[in-house]
Amino acid sequence: MxxxxxxxxxxxxTMVDAALLAGTHDTPCVFELFARRLPNxxxxxxxxxxxxxxxxxxxxxxxxxxxAALKRDEVVSTxxxxxxxxxxxxxxxxxxxEGELYFPGSPxxxxxxxxxxxVILETLALSTLNYDSAVASAAARMVSAASGRPLAExxxxxxxxxxxxxxxxxxxxxxxxxxxxxxxxRTWRVPTMGTAAHAFTLLFPDEEQAFRAQVASMGVxxxxxxxxxxxxxxxxxAVRAAGTELGAVRIDSGDLGVVVAEVRExxxxxxxxxxxxxxxxxxxxxxxxxxxxxxxxxxxxxxALVTGSGAPAAGMVYKLVARRDAEGTxxxxxxxxxxxxxxxxxxxxxxALRDGVAVSEDIHVDDPPVEALDAGVGRLLHxxxxxxxxxxxxxLGPDGVERARAHHAAAIAExxxxxxxxxxxxxxxxxxxx
Amino acid sequence: MxxxxxxxxxxxxTMVDAALLAGTHDTPCVFELFARRLPNxxxxxxxxxxxxxxxxxxxxxxxxxxxAALKRDEVVSTxxxxxxxxxxxxxxxxxxxEGELYFPGSPxxxxxxxxxxxVILETLALSTLNYDSAVASAAARMVSAASGRPLAExxxxxxxxxxxxxxxxxxxxxxxxxxxxxxxxRTWRVPTMGTAAHAFTLLFPDEEQAFRAQVASMGVxxxxxxxxxxxxxxxxxAVRAAGTELGAVRIDSGDLGVVVAEVRExxxxxxxxxxxxxxxxxxxxxxxxxxxxxxxxxxxxxxALVTGSGAPAAGMVYKLVARRDAEGTxxxxxxxxxxxxxxxxxxxxxxALRDGVAVSEDIHVDDPPVEALDAGVGRLLHxxxxxxxxxxxxxLGPDGVERARAHHAAAIAExxxxxxxxxxxxxxxxxxxx
Numbered sequence: 001m002x003x004x005x006x007x008x009x010x011x012x013x014t015m016v017d018a019a020l021l022a023g024t025h026d027t028p029c030v031f032e033l034f035a036r037r038l039p040n041x042x043x044x045x046x047x048x049x050x051x052x053x054x055x056x057x058x059x060x061x062x063x064x065x066x067x068a069a070l071k072r073d074e075v076v077s078t079x080x081x082x083x084x085x086x087x088x089x090x091x092x093x094x095x096x097x098e099g100e101l102y103f104p105g106s107p108x109x110x111x112x113x114x115x116x117x118x119v120i121l122e123t124l125a126l127s128t129l130n131y132d133s134a135v136a137s138a139a140a141r142m143v144s145a146a147s148g149r150p151l152a153e154x155x156x157x158x159x160x161x162x163x164x165x166x167x168x169x170x171x172x173x174x175x176x177x178x179x180x181x182x183x184x185x186r187t188w189r190v191p192t193m194g195t196a197a198h199a200f201t202l203l204f205p206d207e208e209q210a211f212r213a214q215v216a217s218m219g220v221x222x223x224x225x226x227x228x229x230x231x232x233x234x235x236x237x238a239v240r241a242a243g244t245e246l247g248a249v250r251i252d253s254g255d256l257g258v259v260v261a262e263v264r265e266x267x268x269x270x271x272x273x274x275x276x277x278x279x280x281x282x283x284x285x286x287x288x289x290x291x292x293x294x295x296x297x298x299x300x301x302x303x304a305l306v307t308g309s310g311a312p313a314a315g316m317v318y319k320l321v322a323r324r325d326a327e328g329t330x331x332x333x334x335x336x337x338x339x340x341x342x343x344x345x346x347x348x349x350x351x352a353l354r355d356g357v358a359v360s361e362d363i364h365v366d367d368p369p370v371e372a373l374d375a376g377v378g379r380l381l382h383x384x385x386x387x388x389x390x391x392x393x394x395x396l397g398p399d400g401v402e403r404a405r406a407h408h409a410a411a412i413a414e415x416x417x418x419x420x421x422x423x424x425x426x427x428x429x430x431x432x433x434x
Numbered sequence: 435m436x437x438x439x440x441x442x443x444x445x446x447x448t449m450v451d452a453a454l455l456a457g458t459h460d461t462p463c464v465f466e467l468f469a470r471r472l473p474n475x476x477x478x479x480x481x482x483x484x485x486x487x488x489x490x491x492x493x494x495x496x497x498x499x500x501x502a503a504l505k506r507d508e509v510v511s512t513x514x515x516x517x518x519x520x521x522x523x524x525x526x527x528x529x530x531x532e533g534e535l536y537f538p539g540s541p542x543x544x545x546x547x548x549x550x551x552x553v554i555l556e557t558l559a560l561s562t563l564n565y566d567s568a569v570a571s572a573a574a575r576m577v578s579a580a581s582g583r584p585l586a587e588x589x590x591x592x593x594x595x596x597x598x599x600x601x602x603x604x605x606x607x608x609x610x611x612x613x614x615x616x617x618x619x620r621t622w623r624v625p626t627m628g629t630a631a632h633a634f635t636l637l638f639p640d641e642e643q644a645f646r647a648q649v650a651s652m653g654v655x656x657x658x659x660x661x662x663x664x665x666x667x668x669x670x671x672a673v674r675a676a677g678t679e680l681g682a683v684r685i686d687s688g689d690l691g692v693v694v695a696e697v698r699e700x701x702x703x704x705x706x707x708x709x710x711x712x713x714x715x716x717x718x719x720x721x722x723x724x725x726x727x728x729x730x731x732x733x734x735x736x737x738a739l740v741t742g743s744g745a746p747a748a749g750m751v752y753k754l755v756a757r758r759d760a761e762g763t764x765x766x767x768x769x770x771x772x773x774x775x776x777x778x779x780x781x782x783x784x785x786a787l788r789d790g791v792a793v794s795e796d797i798h799v800d801d802p803p804v805e806a807l808d809a810g811v812g813r814l815l816h817x818x819x820x821x822x823x824x825x826x827x828x829x830l831g832p833d834g835v836e837r838a839r840a841h842h843a844a845a846i847a848e849x850x851x852x853x854x855x856x857x858x859x860x861x862x863x864x865x866x867x868x
Binding site: 002004006007008009010011012013014015017018019020021022024027029031056066069070073075077115119122123124126127128130131132154156157158159160161162163164165166180181182183185186192193194195196197198199200201202203204205213214216217218227228229230252253254255303306307308312313315318319320323325333334335336337338339340 | 453454455598631648686688
């Protein structure tokens, strides 16, 4: 496994160094990962990246190459290098299931470990969850807007090449049906799909020859891109090349509401009544919603999805919330910085439900016994993600992704009906500290 | 080297498959990577990611694991698998130097290769350049806004964990002085820096003890974070712990314009007249500009930088612009899709200069001889990036990054003065097709 140990901020390691010298590195601590607010008037957020993070923590080991780089740049002392050399995370992590919804203050991860062991994971945990959750949160809104029509993620070209894989995974968890990204297919078993680019059409002397070549290779069930030249002529060429059994046509330009209706009429007139129409032109949740009454069969979404549709980072933070003092007593701690104050103490979150509908995010502070919470009024939101540094296997790999997708669908179904509207508003349910 | 071959869209491979069957896969082609427009009323863009892309192309090889994955999911035919197995890019690429400025239509890369060889790089090239250029373009505006004060990139936690490394690299090319990201330090030799998090202060019984521990480990030249509790008391504690030789204090909250002035006054009164002030609270280019008259010594920038400050993807596309027909004649090709028409033909771009100041982006179409262009009226913008699949060594590695940084500074210096204003506007120079 490639080491992830340098995918972090320099200050994580220098804090470890200073804590080692002060003898405070092993102080038992509780760190919490949460978002202070939802971005852009969103009504809920979607947690994603958890399974990837557990993998990344397993790979967070300082091998000879990493240690040599730190030594070359004199990042930390020799003592700290020794400590890093033997580092592996041995603490406990509990948190929200991947795919779960979240609200302001939801304690998404609670990391219990010695100070140095836990603080060092801050940057990696935030990178992973902030990006993946930004994509999943945007994806969930698009899925709502599509009202049951299938969506495919096609945004690999609009985000960093490795983030593209994470984005495909996050979108699938939030209800997209497929991705164009082949690495997401290999690593996470997200179903992959594809059509063709304009370049393929332009390679041939004319459009019909291009379509015939594509059908010869991929069968009549393929999707033909009909807007390279003139859409009306393109649809004619498509049906001429593939026959009325043609799987689908794709439209990637123009005023989609108008064009789609015309293409549907034209396809039907040509006898291609089962040929589907997929659209892909810079869609976001609002454009998808605006096409609700158009005869669109599926959507392909790129830029807006992989950039979080206006909220490209989820804004999560990772804070020390409790430490054990010299007498062995747990002390809740929090900063009081203007506008950024944190609430100390270990948290147990419960989604309070009434008749199966979510009514509030109840965050019990100072770690009350779980039995006191499970009184049938809600759903305990924390699950065990890591025990003594060992990841919970059900959160990992393609199976973890499928579980997250199923969990997400169930969590969305609990929301009050108006939580799914696209307009700006307050969080769908209030956060209460108890 | 890890294979990058599956960091691509499925349709790239199915187009290869269809072209193989049609016998058109080896058709000599020219692909062009460009941006139709600049985002958000920006006045220029900055090319970044080129050196990373050349590495990624070298790693774009289908090994046994990649072929097995494609076979399992029945992505392409057996013939195509055979072709992919022996794939390596053997074409030529010329393009803008990394760090160069660009404008609408600037032909940033011109890829000459057989159709299949060239089309297959589309997604990878766009992922790399779209993200890195989005960050570099935002970074350049922040550098302008900072008017010579140093900037550090601290956004790793707000973007995917691998994109974070690319972002640090791109920001450095555009003039940032350092990054918090250790992997960027290792791989690209970007100078790394760091302060401390609030968690470190909260680990200790009181702030002064935390500061003393940090100073003991890192020396009095360190930067102390003074806003965990009360900034005024924090500054007092900082000077008490480190003395008047304290390197810097960091402020991460509050109304920075007001707070910074107060802290400067307090530090001076305490005799810490050489102690610098660095600020970090969700800055973007506008917030930086607003602090121009405040006694800030340096800026740390995170979220806005790594998410492109409102333009998280540069919007570049990769299009077939010419192919050789059966008679051996080059034919310029382009789609005519509504709002997305492309201009066919091979391009040679020149930055026209008058008295050393850029006046237009002149794009000569249909590949005129270079001699005709180099008449002293401008600067030829294309350089050789890859010859027969071999990367130009000067674009690679940490040295390539330093060259890009120097080239960027020189290119920015050519812009007319009003090009650097932050308000929305037209591109700083017009694009002309000649």
